[in-house]
Each structure stands twice: as C-alpha cells, then as structure tokens.
Amino acid sequence: MKTLDQLPDGLDPKLCDILDRLASVFVALSHRIARNGIDENLGGAAGLNTDGDAQKALDVIADEAFMGALVNTQVRHYASEEQDSVVTLNEGGAFALAIDPLDGSSNIDTNVSIGTIFGIFPAKDDPKASFLRAGRDLLASGYAIFGPQCALLLTVGDGVLKFVLDPQTGRFVSLGVIASIPPNSVEYAINSSNYRHWDDPIRAYVDDRVAGSEGPTRIDFNMRWIASLVAETHRILTRGGIFLYPGDARPGYEHGRLRYVYECAPIAFLIEQAGGSATDGQEAILDRVPDALHARTPFVFGSKNKVARVATYHDLPHEETSALFGKRGFFRV
Template structure:
C-alpha cells in the first residue's frame, strides 16, 4: 500500500475490528490492481483445479485465497474458513475472531470483464473451529463485500447500519461515501436465471409469471429482469436501487437445497442487506436466525426490498391451484 491507513474514515468501524478491516482492504486493493491488469497479469481465468464442492477454481481464486490467508494472520483472526479450502485453518492460536470468506465470488466472469468480488463474515472465535461458523448467522459481528468493477467499493456492516466505501484509485484508500445505505422500496426489477424455469418449484414459477405478465397480470405493473451471475454484483445493484434477487432450490441434482453457500455467501450478504433495511430469506424463512448444517452447506436465497421478498414467501402459502401455470388471477397479489 502507498499509505499506512487503507481506510480513511474509521468512525463506523469498531476499534477491535479495524485490524481485520485494514487487512481485507489492503488485499482487496492489491486484487483490484491485479484484476485491472487482466491478461497483462497472466492467465487469471485459467482453470487450476476444483474446490471441495467440485466447482472449478480459477488461478485468481487461489491467488486471492492465499493472499487473504497470509495477511489475516496478523489481524487477530484465529479461524479462517474459505470457500476454496475443505477445512477451517487456524491462523493465530491467540486470535479473537473467526473469519469466513469467499475470496473471489463470480470468478467465472473474470475473462469477460464483469464485476466480481470478495465476500466476508466475522464472528467471535470459539475454541472449536467449526463451531465458530456453524451457528446462527445473526451472531455475526461484522460482514461485507468488496466489489471489483468500474469502481472498487466496500460495503460493510457491524450491526449498526450498512456503510459504503469507495477506493480512491490515486491513494488506494477506502473513503466513506455513504454512512447509511438504504435499500430502495420502489424498484421494479427482479434477478433470476430464467434458463432454469423448467426446474423451479410452482411458487417460484408463479411469482415470476406474475412479474412477466406486467400491467395485465396480478401485479398490475411492468418489471425488468436482471441477471449478472455474480452475487456481489447482484447485491450491489440491489443496495444501489432496490429490487429482488432469487436463487431458489430447484429440481436439478445438487440444487435441491439451493446452490449458494450459507457460511461464505448468504449469511454475510443477508446481514449487509438487512442492516440496509432490506430482507433476506431462504425463499420462505429469514436467513439470519439459521445455522449452517456443515461448513460448505448450501441454501436457497432470496433478498432485496422487503415487500418483494415477503411476496415471494407468500406464494408458498397459496393453495395448490393458485400456483398452477394455468391460473392467471391470484387476486390476493393484485398490485
């Protein structure tokens, strides 16, 4: 770093968590530079193996994981749980915190110059490694993400609202630009991978059908669809202008319990979103009271503006005939 302090504005960051946040921002700034160099920095998008869940690993996935693990050793982190590693790693036996991380979310987008990011979650460390993470998500004491896009930004929460920081490309310091981010309630956007329509449950199909029906449908409003295939990018859009994101469970093998990981992705994003006035569920129940069954457990995930997220959950309570593909009224949800 060119400066000793990677974060210019510290008022919203608890003093005991500042070393962790400094470490995350230092590595994030270096990753941002590497990503900006693209192929000038090597084959960042090259396949180099698979992680514990069988997902392909890119070269930059591994580089990011190693960089965060190395830097966090001096930030009072005892337990380090990474999406790229099978087991929890002990960094500092005397450390007070447990940190879960997806070092590089959306890495399949590296080669096509689409925004990618880092997602992190902070807990008080327990004596047992896995127990530090397999606990209710509402016990997080900090969470956030760094997005590497046209601007590199940090969104973070410590339980008192959500803050947004912008990395100054000249000083490479993260500067507070919004001390109290709020999820908009007025957006008419939904994000879902529509190519999986045939695999969805009837409630999810019915919800999307009603959005697509527009002004003539039960919602009596026109909607736009978005899909970036990068959780950080989807989250940042919703923080910026509202809407709803859906990654439901579906009928495909391996997707029965959803696809996104509770510990590394859903728990921290849920914390950030809810502290900004949004809502996050597994399509039916809130995410934050839930605990992961295992370190790499997956879950369905729906988040965004509260009225839209609650409406998705309500579709699961409709009578069977009302979620039929042939049912076109659903008067309960008009407007």
C-alpha cells in the same frame, strides 16, 4: 498508513486491524484484476474446490492472499470457499473469518464485476462451531466489488458504510452510511434458465412478473442477471429490487447454489442493516443455522415488501401456483 480509515469511533481496534488488512488485499487484487491478460491469465483453470466447482487462477490467488494477510492478526479461524475445512491461522485470536475470496468467478474473463464476500464472528475454541451458527451472531460483514470502480460495503451492526477506492492514493475513502433500500421496486433478478427445475411457487412468482401489466399484478417488471452475487447486491443496495436463487430439482441444487456461511449470511446481514430483507423464501436467513461449512441455502433478498411477497406464494394452494396465470386469482398483487 492505513488503507481503510474513517471506521466508526469505538470499534474494537483488533477488528479495525483485520478490516484494514482485508482492505489492503482488495487494493492489491484490484490492481491485479486491472492488468488481467497483460502479464497473467487470471481466468485460467486451476482445479476443483471442495464443492466440485471449477477453480480459476484468481480464486486460488485471492484465497492465498487473504490467508497470508491475516497471519499475526486476531483471526483465529479462517473458513473459505476454497478450503475443505477450517484453517486455524492464529491460536488465541478473538475472531473467526468466513470468506468467499472471489465471487462471480465465471465473470473473470468477461470484464464484468466480481468481488469478495466476508463475515466475521467471535471465535469459539472449536473451529467448526465458530461458523456453524446463525448469521445473527455476525459482528461484521461486507464485500468488495471490483467493477468500474472498486468499492467496499461494510456493516458492523449500525447501518451500511460505503468506501470507494481512490486509485491514485491506493486508499479507501469513506462515503458514509448508505441510504435505506427502497421497500418497493419493479426489478427482479433470477436465473430463468432454471425455470423448468423450479417448484411451483417460484414459477408462479416469475410467471406473474413476466405477465406484467397483463397479469394479476397489473405492473410491468424489469429483469437483471449478472451471475455475480456481489454485483446483484450492489445494485439492490443502490436502487432496490429483489434477487432469488431458489432450490430446484437439479441434482445438488435442492438448496440452491449459494453457500450459507460465506455468501448468504454476510450478504443478509448487510441487507438487513440497509433496511431490506433476506430469507430462504420464507424464513429469515440470519435465523438459520447451517449444518456444514459449505452448506447451501435458497436465498431471496432485497426490497422488504418484495421479499415478503415471495413468501406469500409459498402459502398459495397448489391449484393456484400450478394454474396458468390467466386462471389464477388476483390476490397476489
């Protein structure tokens, strides 16, 4: 019996098989996460990944579970946050799968939502070339979120489908195509502790949100920061808003923190399919081409009008973005 049925009619059965295998791993991980601390410690240290990030036990467990589940499928190439280079799983397979097996690792022990992000490209003969390409080439992308409920959000290029795991049957139930992201919102998400490292346009953007009704926008805003990209995405898909992880002046953060191939491109595809926008601050994420498997990119996504507003701050003259908000013009509203 399938873990994930009710996929769109006419979808390539080979792709359906891969999605079903991924869904089976989501179910297994969801059970295991629910038992964290009872028979194992999923947040325990497990080493360093290729990017120098501390790996938690669950990062490694999830990576191995996905790789194992994809043997004897049409996934030819597998590119994971937890692997230095591309792993060729099935010679001759039709697809290349990019994956962040466990997103939001710092939240494993805090019982805050975590997840898995994935994107599926048509495979090329060259393993790396299968991934070093524009996100526009994605055939499918999605994420599983392990939160108060386990949900799967998926696009195959025709809107965003939502599935919720029924814990009693261990199968995902389709809730259909989600509504479009509202084009406007007063909620923004950014890690403000990096304020002093940001460039002027991002500082000016946040200054104006913090100033609220007393600043040039004349609007009061609200802020969220969960430190799990899947959870921020889920909130924005549900009620709109904007997420920013810009580049900053910290060594290694020139292009932000988030990785193009297995974090930003798959999320950007979902966001565009839900009627939102995803950029590097100015240009569409899906049009960029990464130069390395673990390349990072500044990432801004969410409600269309809000994402467009961020781009306008990059066009302001230096005197505008560096001045105190009270002295700035009123044309950023």
